[in-house]
Amino acid sequence: MALEVFIRGGxxxxxxxxxxxxxxxxxxxxxIPEASDHRLEGIRGKDLFDEPPARFGRxxxxxxxxxxxxxxxxxxxxxxxxxxxxxxIILGSWAGCLMTDLNYYLPVCDKGISEAGPSLFSYTxxxxxxxxxxxxxxxxxxxxxxxxxxxxxxxxxxTAFHWIRSGRAECLLAGGAEAVDGKVRKYLRLPMDSDVExxxxxxxxxxxxxxxxxxxxxxxxAGFQSRKQARLRQGGAGSGIDELWRSLESGFQGRLEVNAVxxxxxxxxxxxxxxxxDG
Amino acid sequence: MQTASKASGNHGSxxxxxxxxxxxxxxxxxxxGVGALWQGISSGKTAVxxxxxSRFADLAHVPVGSVPESVLSLPPFAGxxxxxxRACFLAGLSLREALESARLSIRDLREQNxxxxxxxxxxxxxxxxxxxxxxxxxxxxxxxxxASELAAVxxxxxxxxxxxxxxxxxxxxxxxxxxxxxxxxxxxxxxxxVVLGVEILSEFVLSGFLAxxxxxxxxxxxxxxxxxxxxxxxxxxxxxxxxxxxxxxxRISGWGxxxxxxxxxxxxxxxxGLCRAVREALIQxxxxxxxxxxxxxxxxxxxxNDDMEMSALERTFGRxxxxxxxxxxxxxxxxxxxxxxxxxxxxxxxxxxxxxxxVGHFRCARPGFNLLGGPLPRPSVLLCNxxxxxxxxxxxxxxxxx
Numbered sequence: 001m002a003l004e005v006f007i008r009g010g011x012x013x014x015x016x017x018x019x020x021x022x023x024x025x026x027x028x029x030x031x032i033p034e035a036s037d038h039r040l041e042g043i044r045g046k047d048l049f050d051e052p053p054a055r056f057g058r059x060x061x062x063x064x065x066x067x068x069x070x071x072x073x074x075x076x077x078x079x080x081x082x083x084x085x086x087x088x089i090i091l092g093s094w095a096g097c098l099m100t101d102l103n104y105y106l107p108v109c110d111k112g113i114s115e116a117g118p119s120l121f122s123y124t125x126x127x128x129x130x131x132x133x134x135x136x137x138x139x140x141x142x143x144x145x146x147x148x149x150x151x152x153x154x155x156x157x158x159t160a161f162h163w164i165r166s167g168r169a170e171c172l173l174a175g176g177a178e179a180v181d182g183k184v185r186k187y188l189r190l191p192m193d194s195d196v197e198x199x200x201x202x203x204x205x206x207x208x209x210x211x212x213x214x215x216x217x218x219x220x221x222a223g224f225q226s227r228k229q230a231r232l233r234q235g236g237a238g239s240g241i242d243e244l245w246r247s248l249e250s251g252f253q254g255r256l257e258v259n260a261v262x263x264x265x266x267x268x269x270x271x272x273x274x275x276x277x278d279g
Numbered sequence: 280m281q282t283a284s285k286a287s288g289n290h291g292s293x294x295x296x297x298x299x300x301x302x303x304x305x306x307x308x309x310x311x312g313v314g315a316l317w318q319g320i321s322s323g324k325t326a327v328x329x330x331x332x333s334r335f336a337d338l339a340h341v342p343v344g345s346v347p348e349s350v351l352s353l354p355p356f357a358g359x360x361x362x363x364x365r366a367c368f369l370a371g372l373s374l375r376e377a378l379e380s381a382r383l384s385i386r387d388l389r390e391q392n393x394x395x396x397x398x399x400x401x402x403x404x405x406x407x408x409x410x411x412x413x414x415x416x417x418x419x420x421x422x423x424x425x426a427s428e429l430a431a432v433x434x435x436x437x438x439x440x441x442x443x444x445x446x447x448x449x450x451x452x453x454x455x456x457x458x459x460x461x462x463x464x465x466x467x468x469x470x471x472x473v474v475l476g477v478e479i480l481s482e483f484v485l486s487g488f489l490a491x492x493x494x495x496x497x498x499x500x501x502x503x504x505x506x507x508x509x510x511x512x513x514x515x516x517x518x519x520x521x522x523x524x525x526x527x528x529x530r531i532s533g534w535g536x537x538x539x540x541x542x543x544x545x546x547x548x549x550x551x552g553l554c555r556a557v558r559e560a561l562i563q564x565x566x567x568x569x570x571x572x573x574x575x576x577x578x579x580x581x582x583x584n585d586d587m588e589m590s591a592l593e594r595t596f597g598r599x600x601x602x603x604x605x606x607x608x609x610x611x612x613x614x615x616x617x618x619x620x621x622x623x624x625x626x627x628x629x630x631x632x633x634x635x636x637x638v639g640h641f642r643c644a645r646p647g648f649n650l651l652g653g654p655l656p657r658p659s660v661l662l663c664n665x666x667x668x669x670x671x672x673x674x675x676x677x678x679x680x681x
Contacts (some may be wrong), residue, residue, distance in 0.1 A: 101483075116493045122491070127666075144448040144455055183415075222443075264427060
């Protein structure tokens with residue numbers, strides 16, 4: 001019998017604050033110090049945690065956002081006394097650790113190899129952010145970063161859906177995180193008015209029986225189409241995440257289709273069914 | 280490699296099937312072709328040489344595994360030319376060989392709704408480096424500048440319509456990509472899977488491992504008591520997977536994925552994390568540790584990694600540790616691509632029935648480990664990789680009669 005995949009909780013971190021799916025919006029309490037491009041660059045441990053992890057200040061921005069958002073998503077999915085049995089995490093990210101790559105390598109090019117810092121170099125792989133999450137939250141199961149351009153976050157949910165359905169895991173965190181500043185925008189040739197911003201979004205997905213109440217993912221698929229087709233269809237990339245979040249927050253009823261199509265040709269889509277009112 | 284069966288075309292059937300390796304291709308420091316790779320790793324030779332030039336004096340003369348210069352003058356495959364970047368070009372060469380050995384055309388990939396999984400740590404890092412050196416002069420439009428773009432360019436060249444995904448799990452990316460792709464095929468979502476691993480040498484990575492004091496100043500010595508570190512290397516490898524019911528030469532029968540939850544760069548010395556991934560692979564393969572013919576290990580030749588792996592193997596196998604083999608003393612460490620290259624190497628081990636002697640290894644500090652090579656006692660190979668972020672991946676390959 002095919003297992004159903006339910007959304008148990010979630011959280012979103014952006015420039016304005018933290019929002020849990022089942023909780024009130026929590027704006028940044030103290031104004032986060034303005035950094036050059038984006039205020040999230042100055043995010044501190046106490047902005048996200050009551051008791052911040054000891055190493056938080058030394059992490060790169062991708063790790064900070066991923067860890068903070070994963071923590072809030074997990075907290076949203078169950079009371080602290082009986083947290084959901086999350087085993088692993090799948091992160092979708094387009095820019096990945098590009099900000100850290102640039103922060104590491106531009107000074108090396110400019111001033112020489114003495115600028116090569118071992119601590120910063122350690123963060124020049126996007127899955128190191130997952131190493132931080134797994135260490136802090138004690139996750140020992142499946143963990144990876146998937147990248148499919150701007151469809152990466154939906155692609156992570158698609159992957160988690162398949163892995164839960166196939167029995168690889170029972171409960172996973174899945175979503176997206178981006179760490180973006182002016183340097184990253186320039187490298188990616190993003191237009192000045194691009195809506196790609198730093199932030200993170202995670203859902204807790206868990207397998208369950210077909211009669212369980214709640215919002216479930218009924219199907220998930222990813223694919224690829226030629227560039228020409230992708231551009232004709234979309235005229236610009238959409239991550240699909242804003243639409244998904246708004247619908248989850250507003251407690252949609254019935255059926256919801258979420259689709260991400262990118263300029264490169266990546267496609268990822270989910271069909272969600274909400275049967276809250278039916279119990 | 281001979282073709283075991285034709286693409287069976289059961290895409291969309293929804294039924295679970297076996298997953299067979301239909302074709303393999305590689306371009307490595309030993310040259311172009313899986314024949315050159317096998318010749319290199321089975322004859323005890325190392326292709327690791329001192330790097331010739333670098334903008335940084337500290338990086339000149341560091342031992343690395345680079346593909347021979349002559350490779351660069353070969354005709355590109357499917358428009359994946361050197362002008363589009365070194366990663367793109369090397370990827371094309373391995374894909375051409377894999378498709379030829381699978382007797383598949385690009386049209387077959389489209390008709391079978393093929394998927395593409397790209398395993399890489401740094402993707403088109405040459406394009407990134409050029410951008411940084413030139414103080415932010417925009418990247419040339421035709422050159423993929425991120426791993427996502429590289430995957431899209433390859434997918435476009437191969438006319439892929441199934442899932443196209445970059446798998447980024449540090450040095451475990453390759454094995455995980457093979458596992459993920461096998462899942463696509465097993466479930467019936469794709470009728471064929473292309474797994475591509477590509478990594479190219481870069482001052483970016485060399486400078487980082489120099490800073491981390493992880494480089495060996497001589498050819499690497501996996502699992503040796505005097506090992507001093509790794510040799511960065513470049514390569515590309517491609518593996519084509521197909522669904523099959525019972526006809527196969529080599530099949531992927533299980534895979535596993537875990538996290539140490541211990542440290543972001545240092546492995547858990549107890550080996551518990553890798554052991555979990557290995558057990559998951561063996562359980563999925565419906566087999567037991569005593570049925571493992573040989574282990575093709577990660578064996579980076581760093582003190583910490585090899586210690587952790589030996590602990591994990593002791594934990595998994597007890598006193599009956601199968602023959603152990605590592606190929607990074609022969610070609611160097613290709614990071615995100617390593618698991619795909621090692622899937623090719625494991626396929627060749629099963630084809631030839633031989634476990635190569637581990638190049639660079641002379642003396643093991645721990646008892647119970649045999650790295651001398653010899654006939655493969657049982658037709659199965661366990662593959663494992665671990666990487667930064669605490670990630671571990673394992674895969675179990677079997678040939679017929681296992």
